[in-house]
Amino acid sequence: MNAATDTAVRDFFDWQDRLAQRVRPLDEARVHGQLITRLQALLRERLRGLPARVWAPGPAVHLAEGARTVHPDLAVSSDEADLCSGLPLHAPSLLIEVATAATAGADRGEGFEQARTLPTLREYVIVEAGRARVDVYRRRADGGWLLDSHGAGEGFVLAAIDGTIEVDALYEGARLR
Template sequence: MNAVTPLKMTAEEYLAWEEKQETKHEFYHGLVYEVYAMTGARDAHVTATLNVAALFKSHLRGTPCRTYIADMKLQAEESDAYFYPDVFVTCDGRDKASEYHKSFPKLIVEVLSPSTAGYDRGDKFAAYRRLASLEEYVLVDAARFSVDLFRKDALGRWVLYPSEGMETVEFASIGLTVSLAGIFEDVEPGSPAQASPTDSTPAH
């Protein structure tokens, strides 16, 4: 992964600046990083993302909940951050206030790639955990056909529910149980993706 120097700016500057950009950028602790697609895993990554989003949208049809994919920003205000999750669900009416970003997710899903897996499991999860509205955080590994689901319990502790040995995944936050086969439908087995040489996602 190429170490591209991130831009420095405030959250307010970032929001105004990014509206004029042609590519997506995430903001974390005063630094701006460009979000690049992963070469090699694009088909698997996009297919798994679409499968999850479609399952959620179908299940939530007719409810106040909305499913968003990677083009919608998510604000993690307490962590001074804005991210682009692969999929997230919000059922909070306050999220209707902003057309460009949401702030009160109930469920977040990230589809892993080799260059971002550490970031998704580390700093990004740490920022997400500070979101009071968040009930579940899910990591989908399209290379290994596995899912790690973290659920916040009644004491505020995050408990891991891995898919190993299971045929289904329960998304308790939205009352949905789906098969692993449904999540990985049309995802072709293959080697893990290689990151683009210009990928500047922060390595944490």
């Protein structure tokens, strides 16, 4: 090859790299939406006939401290006031965030810090949009939190819905990196 061809090939690969970096957030956003929809369906199925409800996407949740609200991707509550009055929720037992590269730090940091101020919260779940991984933070009897991580081929138990969700079922059809 000559110098002009080498430069054209190098420019093409540089262009592909730049394009891939722009497309990656769009792919993650698509998977984010797919996972929220899939989670909502799986949770609704599990809650059928129980005095509980799943809200998605982005339900307003009133924090115990002050008058602030947060907007997790999904929330589950069996509190009668929440079931009757609608939003904002005051007593959810389960909050779920679908984390992308852009939101993962906030979901694991400030999001979890704010969520655990809710006295009714039993579980805080982070579902990763970039790979098949689910982290379940569970409140212990002493008020501390225990982390359980789950990947492909595993299931994760959610006490708030009295059931298990299979990671593979959750990610079925999602295009991961």
